[in-house]
Amino acid sequence: MKASIELTMSPLQDDYEQHIIDFIKTLRESEFTVLENPLATQVYGEFVPLMEFLTREMARSMEQTKAVLFYMKVVKTDRSDYEPFF
Numbered sequence: 321m322k323a324s325i326e327l328t329m330s331p332l333q334d335d336y337e338q339h340i341i342d343f344i345k346t347l348r349e350s351e352f353t354v355l356e357n358p359l360a361t362q363v364y365g366e367f368v369p370l371m372e373f374l375t376r377e378m379a380r381s382m383e384q385t386k387a388v389l390f391y392m393k394v395v396k397t398d399r400s401d402y403e404p405f406f
């Protein structure tokens with residue numbers, strides 16, 4: 321089953337920027353399709369392997385930060401080819 325997942329990472333500490341950069345670099349190096357914009361990162365792929373990967377990498381990020389929020393939206397379909405119709 322294909323999935324589209326939108327993530328926003330918000331470390332709650334002064335040196336937040338490097339933590340976000342490191343997390344995005346990890347996503348880019350994965351086997352999944354990754355699209356970025358200034359507000360969030362979208363990751364596309366097979367649902368179970370994608371969630372296993374995100375669980376592992378989010379846990380790693382949580383271990384490296386004092387406190388961090390992850391906002392996640394999950395859609396059951398691959399929306400990586402979406403183009404606005406207007």
